[in-house]
Amino acid sequence: MSVATLRQMTEADLPAVLSIERATFPLDAWSEGMLRGELADQPRTRHYIVAVAEGEIVGYAGLAAAGDQADVQTIAVRTASQRAGIGSAMLSELLAEAVRRGATAVFLEVRADNPPAQAMYERFGFERVGLRRDYYDDGTDAIMMMRSLNGQGGDRDG
Template sequence: MPPPTGPVDDFDASASTAADPVLPAGYSMRSLDWADLPTVHALEQRLFPFDAWPLSFFEQELAQAGPESDGGTRAYRVVVGPGAGPETATDTVARMEAGTEADSNTTAGEAAGVVLGYCGLMCVPPLADVQTIAVAPEAEGRGLGTAMLLWMVAEARRRRATDLLLEVRADNPRAQQLYARHGFEHIHTRAGYYPGDAQQGTGRVDALIMRRHVVG
């Protein structure tokens, strides 16, 4: 499966030791639910036009989620905005597909617990892997990506992993710098892993494998 390519929010390195990162007021993080999949998939296609996961990938991942005691090897979370207004997940998908924006008088997520970010972790001790992490562009700069990344670090530790791995596109230096600020180091390059932009005639892009020790 294609791991995260990098459209994540700014991270606060000073919070890197937090056990359970705190979100900004009015935002919350919860487990990804089956009912969230249409919205998450629509956001995935919007953020990752060249290598978006198909809906079936999310379904396969969520089917493997749960506590270790039940055999679960995955853990997924979504970040939602404040309030409980009229917009449903179906409404959000329809609005995205139509290319329309939310009401200009509201901020991102203000309409109704709108999904603004999502992340997923695979853990088979002693290793854990960031499967995906993404934040909607209109919600960047609010620390949502920070909270999700730090939650995955904490969750990997809780599941007894010693190292957390991720892959990022070589043509995304901003994401690389942010991961590095959070203690991830480049340990390997996977040549030509990501697709390029066929319309622009760009070739395939290398993936940088990065690692962070989560214990010791």
């Protein structure tokens, strides 16, 4: 159980979210304009959340959903708050939202040089389905992963 609570992201959260974004993804951080664009499509095709602990935003995550397919757009947790279950809690919420929206599959890309994130996704039933070479701005490959949804939105291990 995480010590953070989850709620919908708003534009007022952008300064804190951008700080985490730039610290987590220094070589290919999303711009404020990109994040504003994502929020502008909420709730129509987007679902963005923040994790709040002790009054501070410690993580955020986003889902894009259209038709029967959903894509995890991003998940990031402040370094000091990692390994506390916050990423898993946010991923569980994104999967539950994908189910609520009628998605039958969820896709994502994860950096090939980020084994902890890959392991978390695998715990949630994601399987590797491909590779995108030089996907990230620094030339790192992306591992494409997919999870079929059977009406369950959460960690298969409990």
